[in-house]
Amino acid sequence: MKMRNPPVNSLSLEFLTELLISLEKLESDKAFHAIILTSDCPGIFSAGLDLMEMCGRDPTHYAEYWKAVQELWLRFYLSHLVVISAINGVNAAGGCLLALSCDYRVLADNPKYAMGLNETLLGIIAPFWFKDTLVNTVGHRTAERALQLGLLFPPAEALQVGMVDKVVPEDQVLSAARSELAQWLAIPGHARQLTKSLMRKPTADRLLKERDADIQNFVRFISRDAIQKALRVYLEKLKQKKT
Numbered sequence: 001m002k003m004r005n006p007p008v009n010s011l012s013l014e015f016l017t018e019l020l021i022s023l024e025k026l027e028s029d030k031a032f033h034a035i036i037l038t039s040d041c042p043g044i045f046s047a048g049l050d051l052m053e054m055c056g057r058d059p060t061h062y063a064e065y066w067k068a069v070q071e072l073w074l075r076f077y078l079s080h081l082v083v084i085s086a087i088n089g090v091n092a093a094g095g096c097l098l099a100l101s102c103d104y105r106v107l108a109d110n111p112k113y114a115m116g117l118n119e120t121l122l123g124i125i126a127p128f129w130f131k132d133t134l135v136n137t138v139g140h141r142t143a144e145r146a147l148q149l150g151l152l153f154p155p156a157e158a159l160q161v162g163m164v165d166k167v168v169p170e171d172q173v174l175s176a177a178r179s180e181l182a183q184w185l186a187i188p189g190h191a192r193q194l195t196k197s198l199m200r201k202p203t204a205d206r207l208l209k210e211r212d213a214d215i216q217n218f219v220r221f222i223s224r225d226a227i228q229k230a231l232r233v234y235l236e237k238l239k240q241k242k243t
């Protein structure tokens with residue numbers, strides 16, 4: 001699955017919906033057993049959630065958007081397919097969450113390709129299920145420091161903290177993901193799928209039990225004047241980089 005939403009693969013409502021439909025199609029076709037998730041945007045895996053969806057819109061839109069973000073995470077996190085990410089670019093926040101929801105992560109060795117949950121740098125907070133997904137991957141202490149400081153880890157550090165499983169030269173990222181896949185596909189499917197569910201269901205269940213409350217929290221939080229202002233300032237900074 002090659003993500004293509006130029007220029008930065010931001011996860012707009014339309015793009016989230018496309019990803020969701022693609023994933024559902026692959027999951028319902030018995031011929032498919034695995035997905036390699038990668039990017040078609042040079043140098044960028046994903047810039048995360050689309051800030052334009054969270055800025056200057058109305059509460060109904062925020063609620064619809066957040067429901068789609070929840071849906072995509074639940075679907076990826078609990079997918080019965082083997083999902084491996086071949087991370088071939090910088091990967092921030094919501095994009096990093098997608099990669100963390102995969103079964104295995106290969107990252108291209110380029111110091112520009114940092115990844116992490118950098119929400120605090122924008123003046124916002126990673127929701128509890130983003131946090132839980134990170135804790136399940138790197139452990140509590142590393143997650144606490146990474147989340148508070150909004151750290152984006154370059155490849156060597158991402159590997160060292162366990163945020164990714166392998167770092168390879170840039171031109172080998174897809175072939176390394178394919179080689180890894182062979183090991184996962186050699187395991188009897190039902191045993192691997194049930195084990196994945198055993199490991200992940202408690203984390204997913206937490207959101208499933210609180211989905212509506214989580215949407216309401218998000219809408220309340222994102223609608224605050226101070227948060228809207230912080231997002232506008234961040235977007236402005238991104239645009240000013242060019243001048």
Ligand SMILES: CC/C=C\C/C=C\C/C=C\C=C\CC(=O)SCCNC(=O)CCNC(=O)[C@H](O)C(C)(C)COP(=O)(O)OP(=O)(O)OC[C@H]1O[C@@H](n2cnc3c(N)ncnc32)[C@H](O)[C@@H]1OP(=O)(O)O
Pocket residue numbers: 007008010044046047048049050051052090092093094095118119122124125126127217218221222235238239241242
């Ligand atoms: C109580 C608690 C309850 C609930 C929880 C509450 C809140 C949680 C809420 C939200 C969680 C959000 C998670 C996220 O994913 S936020 C997004 C974080 N992403 C980032 O910080 C990355 C930002 N982008 C960049 O750093 C760079 O763009 C880059 C490194 C990815 C690429 O750099 P380039 O130099 O190649 O490209 P740019 O010129 O910077 O960008 C091109 C173009 O794209 C626009 N853009 C970039 N990122 C985004 C984005 N995430 N959303 C929308 N648009 C984006 C950028 O502005 C440029 O636009 P123009 O061409 O200038 O118009």
